[in-house]
Amino acid sequence: MTEKDFTEADRYYDAQKRVKELREFYEHLSVYVLSTPIVIIVNLMTSPEYLWFIWCVVGWGMAIVLHGLKVFSFPxxxxxxxxxxxxxxxxxxxxxxxxxxxxxxxxx
Structure with missing residues (x-):
């Protein structure tokens, strides 16, 4: 295996890894976006006097932001x-x- 092949293999592996990270982030974001309305509806139907869904949405939202920062290399x-x-x-x-x-x- 030549150095060029090794470099190409490394580049392919890195690109494959990056695509996997992006896919996982977008899956995480999609589940968040689809689940949040359900959590809000369940909260409003079961205990509208206490809006506990805010804690879920904010906590999970922070996890999404941190995941996005890691995937897009912002920190x-x-x-x-x-x-x-x-x-x-x-x-x-x-x-x-x-x-x-x-x-x-x-x-x-």
Missing amino acids: PFFNKKWEDKKIQEFLEKENKRRLESNHGNKFE
Whole structure:
């Protein structure tokens, strides 16, 4: 496998992953939009004196917003660059730990 093939395979995998994330977000949003009127109607029919549906709509709406921010890479943290940086940190720590472990074993 050439480097070009590897790069193409990586790009295809990344695009496939991105499409899956978008589809899952739109499914989440669709369920929210379709379920919200049902929740409101059930609330108004069972206990119109207390509008508890507001808590459901706001809470779930916040989850939708956070999901959208993640999918569309809006937050300045927990994005791809942050993930890559953390991966490098963990790899460096693991390499350092192995070097120290191997170094200690040689002199015993």
